[in-house]
Amino acid sequence: MDFTLSEEQLMFAETARSLFADSCTPDHWRRMMEANEAIDPTRWASIVETGLTLVLLPEEAGGIGLAETDFALIAQEAGYVALPEPLIESAGVAAPLLAALAPDHALLSEPSATIAIAHPANPYVANADSAGGIILHADGEAFLATPDQVTLTAQPSIDPFRRLFSVEWSKDKATPLGPNNQNGADWDLAFDRAALFNAAFGLGLAQRAVDLAVDYAKERQQFGKPIGSYQAVKHHLASAQVAIEFAKPVVAAAAAEIGARDTQARARVSHAKLVALEAADKAARASIQVHGAMGYSWEVDVHLFLKRTVALTQTWGTPAHHRARIATRIFTQPMGPDQTFAREKTNA
Numbered sequence: 095m096d097f098t099l100s101e102e103q104l105m106f107a108e109t110a111r112s113l114f115a116d117s118c119t120p121d122h123w124r125r126m127m128e129a130n131e132a133i134d135p136t137r138w139a140s141i142v143e144t145g146l147t148l149v150l151l152p153e154e155a156g157g158i159g160l161a162e163t164d165f166a167l168i169a170q171e172a173g174y175v176a177l178p179e180p181l182i183e184s185a186g187v188a189a190p191l192l193a194a195l196a197p198d199h200a201l202l203s204e205p206s207a208t209i210a211i212a213h214p215a216n217p218y219v220a221n222a223d224s225a226g227g228i229i230l231h232a233d234g235e236a237f238l239a240t241p242d243q244v245t246l247t248a249q250p251s252i253d254p255f256r257r258l259f260s261v262e263w264s265k266d267k268a269t270p271l272g273p274n275n276q277n278g279a280d281w282d283l284a285f286d287r288a289a290l291f292n293a294a295f296g297l298g299l300a301q302r303a304v305d306l307a308v309d310y311a312k313e314r315q316q317f318g319k320p321i322g323s324y325q326a327v328k329h330h331l332a333s334a335q336v337a338i339e340f341a342k343p344v345v346a347a348a349a350a351e352i353g354a355r356d357t358q359a360r361a362r363v364s365h366a367k368l369v370a371l372e373a374a375d376k377a378a379r380a381s382i383q384v385h386g387a388m389g390y391s392w393e394v395d396v397h398l399f400l401k402r403t404v405a406l407t408q409t410w411g412t413p414a415h416h417r418a419r420i421a422t423r424i425f426t427q428p429m430g431p432d433q434t435f436a437r438e439k440t441n442a
Contacts (some may be wrong), residue, residue, distance in 0.1 A: 171299020
């Protein structure tokens with residue numbers, strides 16, 4: 095399978111990279127934390143203006159109609175800056191689900207509005223308080239409600255920018271969207287997209303953690319020379335970078351095959367989430383160790399990357415859940431070199 099990106103895809107990723115680099119820096123994070131804000135209106139307006147929220151929406155719903163591979167590139171760039179805004183779950187998961195169920199819904203015509211999703215896989219809903227709408231699930235049917243139509247109870251979160259809420263609601267105060275799979279909507283596809291895009295986000299988190307450590311290791315002096323010149327430091331960061339490089343093609347393969355919607359595709363998504371967030375965890379902890387004792391302090395930026403990694407590892411399927419999906423692929427489908435890109439219905 096050819097994972098070579100097109101010029102258009104590379105250009106789109108560069109656009110996202112430039113936008114995030116200019117508008118999402120550690121200084122921005124700290125100002126937001128001091129103000130107890132989870133969304134920067136100016137940055138979000140720039141994201142909307144650039145069209146990043148429209149990537150996965152079909153053209154009939156006012157979107158661009160691109161594929162998961164394209165959005166995964168954006169997710170990776172967002173991870174590199176630990177983007178606080180819920181771009182992944184809103185534009186990558188909830189909005190496409192809503193478009194499949196109700197392509198003419200008014201909420202889709204408001205690109206600046208975020209959409210939260212109460213998926214059965216997650217006990218809490220992220221960023222529900224600031225959402226223009228919340229997609230809810232009950233008895234195989236989807237519903238939509240606004241935050242003022244439900245009762246939100248804040249829950250503790252390790253990530254200051256990932257606000258979690260339990261949601262109490264009733265059907266009579268929500269708008270029904272239809273049963274599962276109507277017009278192509280599928281909660282299982284929403285789950286796979288979320289797992290995939292969080293994996294891509296994790297790649298960005300991992301790379302930024304390594305880059306922060308490398309920059310620090312070049313400047314920090316011990317015994318008259320930079321600590322980056324010592325093998326122990328080099329080995330830590332090299333191991334983290336190797337984990338990142340091994341995870342990249344796994345995420346790319348999952349993005350390319352997610353549309354197959356079979357056992358093999360689901361296993362690839364699970365594999366991607368596992369290895370990408372394991373790489374992020376390894377990179378963040380190595381970076382903290384390179385920074386020394388101060389790496390655990392609030393003043394050092396890398397702590398936020400570790401917190402986001404821990405939060406994403408346990409959402410949209412725990413590691414145990416994703417290992418079980420991989421086991422299903424291994425034990426129920428043919429294995430071997432000739433089955434690398436096999437399909438469940440044609441190769442079983």
